[in-house]
Amino acid sequence: MKRPKKLATAFFQRPTLTVARGLLGKYLVVEHGRETLSGKIVETEAYRGEDDLACHTSKGRTKRTETLYKKAGTIYVYLVYGMYYCLNIVTEKKDFPSAVLIRAVEPRGGIARMEKNRKITALHNLASGPGKVCEAFGITKRMNGVVIPSPHIWVEDRGEAVKEEDIVKAPRVGVAYAGACARYPWRFYIKSNEFISKK
């Protein structure tokens, strides 16, 4: 394996769709107590600007969405459906509110800890969904607003490039309310990977 390289502002301060595709094959790493949890990002979604009706900022700047207006590389965590957290990384220029949602991760390091956090042992079910990723990695609202790379959470490149033809594009999940935006193919995942959230 190549020496891992931590991704910083320059990587995230680009078009959101580019970042969403680029994150596939990169590794999410979280220092959880004394343990290091890691896994390969295999599924993402792009949420871009106030004109994207599926993006939280489509209703403008509010207390919750304030984080999305911060600089690229800022972590945006919010509570969905009253029970689960979702992990996003802010993209583009400051004040252009956009982010990439990390929807699924293939567990690699600290699997025993993830099993405890999730209270299950099925590997393919540990982090195959945005709520599951946060539960497995112990990510909560406390992380909201943190800028990566930080000592507790970062994303690194281990030299595993994903070929363009291995990237599947699809409509985003759970945004039927977003009118025409609901059909944008802004969900990306690695073809025939077993750890994505749904086929």
Next chain:
DNA sequence: CAAGAGATCATCT
């Protein structure tokens, strides 16, 4: 295996 419903609460109207 697919479909449906319930859990649960911060945020916004």
Next chain:
DNA sequence: GATGATCTCTTGA
């Protein structure tokens, strides 16, 4: 007062 960028369990074919 309504509504989710979800997950799990139950039901029934």
